[in-house]
Amino acid sequence: MARVSLDGIRKVYGSTEVIKGVDIDIADGEFCVFVGPSGCGKSTLLRMIAGLEDISGGTLTIGERVVNDLPPKDRSIAMVFQSYAIFPHMTVRENLAFGLTIAKAPKAEKDAKVAEAARILKMEHLLERRPSQLSGGQRQRVAIGRAIVRHPGVFLFDEPLSNLDAALRVDMRMELAKLHADLGATMIYVTHDQVEAMTLADKIVVLDAGVVQQIGSPLDLYHRPANLFVAGFIGSPKMNLLKARVEGVDATSVKLASADLGTLVLPRANAGVSRGDEVTVGLRPHHLATASREQRVGSQPTGDQRTGEQQIGGTVKLVERLGNETLAALTLASGQQLIAALPGDVDVSIGEALRLAPQPERASLFLSSGAAVN
């Protein structure tokens, strides 16, 4: 059990700064996910926590100790690698016991801990096999088992599921969630897959280009993205981001206008924008609904629609029917694309002119700098 705290952590390779001053606090027992696009520095950050990379600057604390200069084995961590990294010349049992063998632990202790890990992961029957006789999912279990045997304060995972096929990935994701619940250990998990991040995390750290973009719970990030990067990265399908101009501001609302939106009034107090500002509106696909039938049939905006209901019009270019929902891609007046997630049995077809009703109270608003406006 241990809390982990990163304070101004930096990593420099030669003259390039890869991690640019990262502050993160991870509570004891928390499941924390680092997520971001490929090359953003997630692995580098995790490997610095593990002690596999030198820390160029800042302070890393695990438990109550500053561990900047401690070797990996003294940091109370265990790591699960993307390639599993289990030893091909050893049986599963020898793999699980490797750390204890190195530490010259008594045989009884070794047997007990290996048996415990094998029981947790339900692989008692595999103990005498060699890695070459295991499937990908089983190998991943061995790697996780080897971490469990160490009884670490912190588990570190670097994209552990990305070599598994899609179905297995979903299963293993649930097992990891259960493992975390059972062991109650602190876990730090790196992935580029925002679905994994959303489903597993207590706390998500979104990284881009070596900088923390936002730290928060999955729903925090979903509902209140701090900037355009997080807005575009979290959520599937992606949030629609539309440029607009501020037409007017009053005490309780902001009025926006653009070719695509027509006019859109967001109910916001003290938005911190003023008339004439260029802004970006974020509309989640799941927060768009089809307007009523009559209005759809009379496809031209007539100007005498029910007051208060605002609409976005476009031409349907693509329809993806997933069963539980239907994704429609529209092209708007400016040529920009908009994705809407509609009910599974919605009646739309390609080429149709469709009018959608946004939910202004759930829209996000971003300044031209990219920062979100509350």
Add this chain to the structure above:
Amino acid sequence: MATIASDNRGLRLAVRYAVLILIAVIFIFPLIFMVMSSFKPDQQLLNDTGSFAAFLPVGDISLDNYADAFKRAPVGLFIFNSVLVTGVTVILSLLICSAAAFAFVFVDWRGRELVLTAILATLIVPFETIAIPLLLIASKLPWLGFDGLTFGWLNSYQVQIVPFIADGLTIFLFVQYFKDLPGELIEAARVEGASWGQVYRKVVMPLAGPVLATAAILKFLVMYNQYLWPLMVVQQEGYRPVMVGLQYFFQLNRAWGEIMAYLSLITVPVLAFYLFLQRAFIASIASTGVKG
């Protein structure tokens, strides 16, 4: 269509085998000639060379040549010397060169690129160019042996062993192999608490079967065939290896039967050993399953 295609394949296979057999024959006939001749008296040996009989155990067959070869030279001693020098050098070379390569590939230290480059550069220096300076050095080096501290390594085993333990080619072979091992495997061992020495012994070396076999075979060939260096540094019969021993048979009268007997004695066991090692080599690749 299908039958034509498979006929074609059959034909191609036949041609391939024919070529392989031809090559095998070209390589094996001199060996057969050597072994067969070693059983024949000189006169018959020379007469047979004109016909296919040269490759057959016909005529006056006996082990006389072997008996005479042992009388003419201490053959057993030469073989013992060569096996000792070769065996010790191969084992030490595998240990030292793999440890060096390990340090070059896995351990991060200042100047390792430079040192590795310098070592690889020695690959282009032929041994003949450094033989004389090496002789001068070897003739002055101290040695702490059974009879205390002595100076000068001439006429000894160590003078035939030590200069050949570390070499650029063997280090290069290990470096290439280690670079291809998955780095996460080594990192996993480090996280589990293994020291560098333990990573070397428990992870890297057990996975190095193929490169160990390759390096051992190459080193063995070099060492067993040593001629120039032992000729320079060993004047006493006691430390002489097999290739230098060949001189004994070219001195006064040239006894071809005895030469063939001597050559058979020093090559056939080596061939047998090589074939055995090759088997083990293939088996080791098949069983480690490093690819997984």
